Amino acid sequence: MVMTAPGPDGAEALDVTLSPECRVPGSKLYTLARLGAVKLALTEKRPVRVLTVGSSSAGPGASATYPVKLETALERSLPDVDVVVESRGMQGEIASGAAERLRNMVAEIEPDLVIWQVGTHDALARVDAEDFANALDETVQWIKGHEIDVVLVTPVYTASLAADEYYNSLVRKVQEVAVREGVPLVQRYEAMRYLSGQGQKGEGHLLGSQFRLNDLGLRCMAEHVTRAITLSLLQADTVVTGTTKTPTAVIVPPRDAAVKAASPPPSILVAPGD
Numbered sequence: 321m322v323m324t325a326p327g328p329d330g331a332e333a334l335d336v337t338l339s340p341e342c343r344v345p346g347s348k349l350y351t352l353a354r355l356g357a358v359k360l361a362l363t364e365k366r367p368v369r370v371l372t373v374g375s376s377s378a379g380p381g382a383s384a385t386y387p388v389k390l391e392t393a394l395e396r397s398l399p400d401v402d403v404v405v406e407s408r409g410m411q412g413e414i415a416s417g418a419a420e421r422l423r424n425m426v427a428e429i430e431p432d433l434v435i436w437q438v439g440t441h442d443a444l445a446r447v448d449a450e451d452f453a454n455a456l457d458e459t460v461q462w463i464k465g466h467e468i469d470v471v472l473v474t475p476v477y478t479a480s481l482a483a484d485e486y487y488n489s490l491v492r493k494v495q496e497v498a499v500r501e502g503v504p505l506v507q508r509y510e511a512m513r514y515l516s517g518q519g520q521k522g523e524g525h526l527l528g529s530q531f532r533l534n535d536l537g538l539r540c541m542a543e544h545v546t547r548a549i550t551l552s553l554l555q556a557d558t559v560v561t562g563t564t565k566t567p568t569a570v571i572v573p574p575r576d577a578a579v580k581a582a583s584p585p586p587s588i589l590v591a592p593g594d
Contacts, residue, residue: 338547341515342540348510350548351495353502354555357432357469362553367402370394371429373409373422374437374473389542390435397550406431414442416455419462426463434463435545437473437508439490446486453493460501470503471549473541477512504552506545515540 332345361368372387387407394403406429415438426434442452456472463470474494481487491509498505 335547338543339539341536342543344511344514344544348514349507349544350551351498351505351507352548352552352555353498353504355433355469355471355504355549355552357467358549359553361432362398362401367404368394368398368433369429369431370403370405370433370435371425371431372405372407372435372437373418373425374435374440386538386542389539390545393542393546394549397546414445414447414455415439415452415459416447419455419459422459423462426466426468431468433469433471433549435471435473437475439475439494443475443481443484443487443490447490449486449489449493452490453497456494456497457501460497460503464501464503470501471506471545471552472498472503473506473545474509477509477516479516482513504548506541506548508541508544511540511544512537 332347334343335346335349336343338344358368370390372390387405391403391405394405395401408425418438422434422436438456439452460470460472472494474491475487495505495507
């Protein structure tokens with residue numbers, strides 16, 4: 321299910337289903353959890369509605385294309401499934417202030433899945449780390465309480481903030497909330513840090529000072545989020561003895577068209593109750 325190739329200098333293998341310039345070891349890319357609402361939409365053969373919020377979800381220039389890239393990547397991974405991505409930017413808003421507006425968005429759009437990149441603005445505003453974690457926890461619980469899946473995405477990485485302990489503490493808070501609430505996590509910070517260290521040109525080549533507005537960076541983010549969702553959909557639910565399962569959708573790992581594997585990856589069947 322996870323196609324890998326040796327990393328540089330014998331390091332952890334890279335996930336080769338990602339585009340070459342976006343390849344990151346799985347341990348630096350995601351933690352997985354089940355996505356019951358998305359699976360239900362697949363079982364019922366209806367469109368999967370996704371709400372994506374955060375600093376990279378909308379805005380001028382290249383960032384406006386992120387929802388399109390995400391929708392394209394998800395539909396490539398979920399053949400014959402209609403994925404509808406709605407994006408709402410929350411430019412400059414911290415988690416506690418965004419909570420009420422996010423709830424209004426959820427009520428309006430009625431998504432199956434909320435993808436929330438969170439923490440960057442809180443870090444810039446120097447919000448108390450515990451207050452941030454509590455606000456994030458409460459909002460995630462509210463979303464889950466309405467039978468909607470959540471995927472959290474950690475803040476962006478820049479070399480100038482790599483040594484900032486406060487900034488790193490907020491990254492860890494997002495990770496802790498994801499574990500505590502049992503939701504998938506896309507480790508954008510770790511992925512960006514890994515990618516920034518690859519090649520001779522380093523951060524300036526891939527990330528630049530405005531990575532969040534960089535077309536390549538947003539394409540990688542779309543691929544990384546899609547990969548975490550795809551693999552989370554493979555997380556098994558409790559098996560009910562005596563039930564007969566009928567496959568309803570096929571999940572195909574995203575792959576770069578320019579890269580041909582020695583043998584094609586097996587399709588993954590999602591059955592009711594998986």
